[in-house]
Amino acid sequence: MYHSDNKRDFVNDDIFSIENEYKSEKPNIIKWVYLFYNKWYWFIGFIILGLLSAYIVNRYTPLVYKVDATVLIKSEVQGNVSEEMAMMSGFSTPDMQNFQNQTIILKSESLIIHALEQLDFNVSYYSKGKLKETQSNYLKIYQAINQALFSKENYREEELYLDQPFQVILDKTHVQPIGVKFYLERSINGDLNLVAHGENVVLHDFFDKQDVGELSSFRMNEQVEIGKRIEGEHYAFTIKSDKSNLDEALSENNIFFLIRDNKRIINDFLDIDVSFAAQGASIAYVSTTGTCLEKTKSFLNMLMTVWIQNGLDQKNQIANNTISFIDQQLYGIGDTLGRMGAKLRNFRTSNNVVMPTVQVEAAYVRLQEIDAEILELQTQTSYFKRLRGYLNKREDFNKLISPVSVGIRESVLTDYIAQLGEVRAALFQYKGKVELNNPYLERLQRQEATILASLYENINSQEEYINDQEEVLKKQKARISREQNLLPGMEQKFLNIQRNYDLTNDLYTLLLERRVEAQIQKASNLPNSEIIEPATFKAILQPVTMLIFIIGGFIGFMIPGLFFFLSDFFNTKVQTEEDLERITTAPIIGRIAFSKKNGDVLTQKYPGAPITEAFRSLRTRLDYLKNGSDKQTILVTSTTTGEGKSFCAVNIAGIHALAGRKTILLGFDLRKPQLGEYLGISEEAGITTFLNGENTLEEVIHHSKYKNLDCIVAGPIPLNPAEIVGSKVTGVLFEQLEKRYECIVIDTSPMGIVTDALLLTPYASTNIFVVRHQVTDKLFFKQNMKILSDANIHNVGLVMNGVKIQKYGHAYNYAYGYSVSDM
Numbered sequence: 001m002y003h004s005d006n007k008r009d010f011v012n013d014d015i016f017s018i019e020n021e022y023k024s025e026k027p028n029i030i031k032w033v034y035l036f037y038n039k040w041y042w043f044i045g046f047i048i049l050g051l052l053s054a055y056i057v058n059r060y061t062p063l064v065y066k067v068d069a070t071v072l073i074k075s076e077v078q079g080n081v082s083e084e085m086a087m088m089s090g091f092s093t094p095d096m097q098n099f100q101n102q103t104i105i106l107k108s109e110s111l112i113i114h115a116l117e118q119l120d121f122n123v124s125y126y127s128k129g130k131l132k133e134t135q136s137n138y139l140k141i142y143q144a145i146n147q148a149l150f151s152k153e154n155y156r157e158e159e160l161y162l163d164q165p166f167q168v169i170l171d172k173t174h175v176q177p178i179g180v181k182f183y184l185e186r187s188i189n190g191d192l193n194l195v196a197h198g199e200n201v202v203l204h205d206f207f208d209k210q211d212v213g214e215l216s217s218f219r220m221n222e223q224v225e226i227g228k229r230i231e232g233e234h235y236a237f238t239i240k241s242d243k244s245n246l247d248e249a250l251s252e253n254n255i256f257f258l259i260r261d262n263k264r265i266i267n268d269f270l271d272i273d274v275s276f277a278a279q280g281a282s283i284a285y286v287s288t289t290g291t292c293l294e295k296t297k298s299f300l301n302m303l304m305t306v307w308i309q310n311g312l313d314q315k316n317q318i319a320n321n322t323i324s325f326i327d328q329q330l331y332g333i334g335d336t337l338g339r340m341g342a343k344l345r346n347f348r349t350s351n352n353v354v355m356p357t358v359q360v361e362a363a364y365v366r367l368q369e370i371d372a373e374i375l376e377l378q379t380q381t382s383y384f385k386r387l388r389g390y391l392n393k394r395e396d397f398n399k400l401i402s403p404v405s406v407g408i409r410e411s412v413l414t415d416y417i418a419q420l421g422e423v424r425a426a427l428f429q430y431k432g433k434v435e436l437n438n439p440y441l442e443r444l445q446r447q448e449a450t451i452l453a454s455l456y457e458n459i460n461s462q463e464e465y466i467n468d469q470e471e472v473l474k475k476q477k478a479r480i481s482r483e484q485n486l487l488p489g490m491e492q493k494f495l496n497i498q499r500n501y502d503l504t505n506d507l508y509t510l511l512l513e514r515r516v517e518a519q520i521q522k523a524s525n526l527p528n529s530e531i532i533e534p535a536t537f538k539a540i541l542q543p544v545t546m547l548i549f550i551i552g553g554f555i556g557f558m559i560p561g562l563f564f565f566l567s568d569f570f571n572t573k574v575q576t577e578e579d580l581e582r583i584t585t586a587p588i589i590g591r592i593a594f595s596k597k598n599g600d601v602l603t604q605k606y607p608g609a610p611i612t613e614a615f616r617s618l619r620t621r622l623d624y625l626k627n628g629s630d631k632q633t634i635l636v637t638s639t640t641t642g643e644g645k646s647f648c649a650v651n652i653a654g655i656h657a658l659a660g661r662k663t664i665l666l667g668f669d670l671r672k673p674q675l676g677e678y679l680g681i682s683e684e685a686g687i688t689t690f691l692n693g694e695n696t697l698e699e700v701i702h703h704s705k706y707k708n709l710d711c712i713v714a715g716p717i718p719l720n721p722a723e724i725v726g727s728k729v730t731g732v733l734f735e736q737l738e739k740r741y742e743c744i745v746i747d748t749s750p751m752g753i754v755t756d757a758l759l760l761t762p763y764a765s766t767n768i769f770v771v772r773h774q775v776t777d778k779l780f781f782k783q784n785m786k787i788l789s790d791a792n793i794h795n796v797g798l799v800m801n802g803v804k805i806q807k808y809g810h811a812y813n814y815a816y817g818y819s820v821s822d823m
Contacts, residue, residue: 035564042560050556054549062157064542067296068287069304070277070533073102099284101426101444102529103274106286106307112269114310115303116262121295122206125164126157126181128254159292165249166226166241168257172206174236176259177218183256184224184239186247194230194239196220203234204261269299283532293537300535312527314425318418319522326515333508340501347497370477371503377470380408384459384466387417391452413458420451574776580798583778584785586769589797590618592648594773594804600678603654604706615655618799622652625766625797633734633744635764639752639780643772644801646674649747652768656743657709663743664701664710668760670721671749673714679704686715691729697736710741721749726759734763752784761793772802 036043105111166184170176180198187193201218204211215234224230226246229238249255269288277283286304290296383403403413427444568575577588595602595611603612626632636649646669653665667675667687676683681702689695690712702711718724737744746764748757761767769788771781788796 035568036561039560039564043557046559047553047556050552050554050559051549052552053556054552057548057552058543058545061543062291063540064289064291065293065296066287066289066538066541067293067300067535068285068538069300069531069535071284071286071304072530072532073099073282073284074528074530099276102284102307105310105426106274106303107270107272109266109270111307111310112266112272112303113262115299115306116265116269118302118306119298121265121299122170122261123168123257123259125160125166125255125257127160127249128157128256159295160255161292161295161298165246165255166239168259169238169240170206170259171229171231171236171238174231175203175205175212175234176236177215177234178202178204178211178260178264179258180218181256181258182220183254184246184250185254186250191223192225194220194222194224201234204259206261209261209263269296269303272303287538289541297535297537301531304529304531304535308527308529308531311529312525314421315525315527316522318421319518319525322518323515323522326511326518330508330511330515333504333511337501337504337508340497340504344497344501347494367477367480368499368502368506370473370480371499372506374470374473374477375503375507377466377473381463381466383408384463387455387459391420391455408462410458410462413455413462416451416455416458420448420455423448423451572777572779573774574771574778574781574800575774577800579778580771580781580800583782584798586785586796586798588800589621589768590614590799591803592618592644592799592801594802600680601650601654601704601706601709603651603658604709607658611651612655615651618652619655619659621797622766625795629765631738631742632766633738633746633764634766634768635746635748635757635760636768636770637748637751637757638770638772639776639784640750641672641753643750643770643776645669645750645770646678646747648768648770648799648801649745650675650678653709653711653743653745654706656745657706660708661742662708662710662740663745664712664737664741666712666737666744666746667714668725668746668748668756670714670718670724670756671754673717675711675747676713679711679713681711681713683713683715686713687733688715688718688724690715690733691724691727692718693729697733722754722756722759725756730760731763751787752780758787758791758793761791765795767793767796768799769796770799770801773800773804775802 177196177198178201180196180201182194182196185193185195196218197220198218199216201215202211203213203215218234220232220235222230224239226239226241229236268290272286272288274287275285277285286300288296288300288303290299387403403410403417408414423444427441427448574580580586580588592614593611595609602609603615606612622632622634634652636645636652638645650665653663657663665675665679667673669675670688673683673686675681679702681704685695685700687700690697690700700712700715702713704711724730734744746760748760751757751769767788769784
């Protein structure tokens with residue numbers, strides 16, 4: 001007998017579709033909240049482990065300090081700047097350009113090396129914590145664990161500066177090993193030992209400032225004495241210390257030192273930052289970082305001192321060169337003046353000449369003036385020749401002489417020379433470096449080219465003027481000399497000697513005056529920058545304690561979270577109802593919680609248990625599917641064995657019988673029958689014997705011990721189950737049973753394995769597909785749903801079986817009023 005509504009949707013599908021739509025809209029985060037809640041101990045444990053790891057990182061990570069200082073960068077007053085120079089300046093203000101130039105100079109390796117040369121950083125001293133000996137068994141256990149986790153090599157190294165327990169005096173005329181850790185240790189018998197070892201050790205000559213070799217292996221272990229020279233083939237130094245201070249330090253810590261040259265130390269101090277204190281201000285902050293606070297402060301203070309002194313030295317360079325030039329001239333002229341004076345005295349004594357006539361005196365004075373002017377012009381010509389040599393040799397920028405020292409009062413020329421000295425001093429900072437794509441360097445180069453062009457033009461015009469003036473003076477001198485030839489010979493000779501002497505004396509006096517002027521100029525020079533506030537502690541950059549704790553706790557939280565997420569992501573088993581809803585539109589009509597109760601028909605044996613309530617809820621929903629009929633045939637199947645299909649079939653039958661309905665349970669799982677075991681009935685006679693005609697219907701119907709519940713077991717396992725199920729006698733069986741019973745429950749073979757269940761669907765008004773929580777494979781379930789769809793079977797309802805309350809978010813629906821132990 002076939003049901004007329006077999007192959008059409010449930011009449012009350014809309015109720016289930018609304019429920020499904022509601023569930024599909026629920027945020028998936030609810031599932032994860034329940035999962036995390038039930039696995040809270042994993043998260044707490046890993047968070048504690050993460051925080052412990054963060055503590056270890058904070059404890060053993062070297063501290064990195066930030067120190068900063070405040071400086072005043074004064075504006076450089078510019079002289080007359082040509083139009084081309086102004087155009088080259090672009091859109092930057094002079095103050096901004098000066099700030100950018102000073103920033104580059106402060107960060108230059110040459111300046112840092114100069115600062116390091118003023119400091120004694122070639123020997124660095126370090127301390128590592130040492131575990132003290134103890135007699136306590138508990139402390140010994142802790143000590144063993146601590147040593148196993150954190151060996152001596154893993155303790156945080158703390159650099160000692162200013163408070164080191166001893167001092168190493170290097171012999172810089174001897175080669176020294178670079179980067180080797182020399183441990184100073186006190187032996188049991190009280191001897192002081194120096195222990196060191198290293199691989200691929202570089203040997204450095206501090207006197208010549210260069211590496212001279214490399215050792216594949218360096219070993220040292222010898223007894224030493226404080227204050228005595230320690231010398232070997234590859235090292236030479238002396239250790240000085242206060243003995244009591246040293247013994248105290250060695251008893252508490254592992255002390256070692258290492259040697260480095262300045263070119264390697266510079267890598268520790270390249271992180272220099274310069275920034276304006278405020279927009280448009282001349283105050284700037286200079287900051288750097290280091291692992292030793294006091295050492296970093298000393299370096300920054302020395303760097304600023306050297307930087308300021310370097311700027312002042314550049315200002316004084318022209319004055320120093322001028323004084324040096326004048327001293328050289330004075331040395332030669334002084335010797336000439338002495339000889340000229342002696343010659344004048346000898347002439348007077350030998351010839352009894354005392355005073356020339358007035359006419360001779362006037363000519364003498366004029367010739368003297370002309371000679372002085374010619375000499376000054378020649379000195380200026382010599383200066384311009386020297387200036388041209390400087391302009392053509394950039395590396396000689398320190399030899400520039402002021403034009404004022406030779407009597408040239410041309411202000412434009414003086415301004416140009418001052419500007420060129422500043423530009424070439426800035427360019428010198430980049431000497432020997434690879435070309436940089438630096439806009440400030442390019443601007444300096446353009447400024448230099450513009451100044452040079454203007455200087456050459458000015459020099460050419462000045463030289464032309466000097467030549468013209470010298471020709472005029474020579475003509476005047478020749479005319480006066482011709483007039484002088486008419487004078488008496490003795491007076492004329494005397495005047496010539498006197499004139500040469502006076503000329504030399506005047507020049508000597510002039511140079512002395514110029515030398516004094518240059519010294520006054522040098523004394524009046526002030527540095528362009530000034531230290532407002534010396535280096536002070538600003539902050540600890542590493543480790544960022546709170547951030548590391550946050551990261552440690554977050555990672556501790558994420559490890560189990562990621563594990564559970566990946567486990568769920570790669571888990572092919574059905575975990576939630578959402579997994580089913582993503583595969584099929586079939587409604588979920590029942591949810592059966594996992595139960596530890598034992599028994600044949602739990603709904604009959606434990607009528608008040610939560611699991612019985614779950615089957616009552618399922619029965620209520622099944623009643624909606626009867627479409628007003630007083631008869632109902634329910635087929636129960638699943639994807640594979642072990643999903644609780646027979647368990648659900650037995651208890652569905654039991655819950656209907658408990659409601660007073662005459663119910664029969666059919667064991668159509670002819671391949672692996674289990675109803676006999678549930679109900680304690682023999683499988684000798686059953687459905688197979690009835691369908692084969694061996695027994696009558698009355699002979700195969702068994703009356704259970706429960707009221708209103710009968711059963712037909714499968715019987716002996718046949719050779720051809722599918723053919724037997726598909727026979728016409730099966731239809732006769734259902735016609736006879738529908739006349740006797742209100743509810744027929746069919747326990748069939750799993751649909752995913754054999755086709756028996758599909759052969760029985762025409763006889764069922766409702767098809768129940770059992771899905772077991774965390775057991776049913778989603779891919780296998782999807783294939784079964786496709787089989788039902790292809791067979792055009794729509795009257796299918798899903799039952800979630802074996803739902804575990806502590807893991808499934810919807811379990812609270814079933815546990816209302818009951819404890820977990822009651823399940």
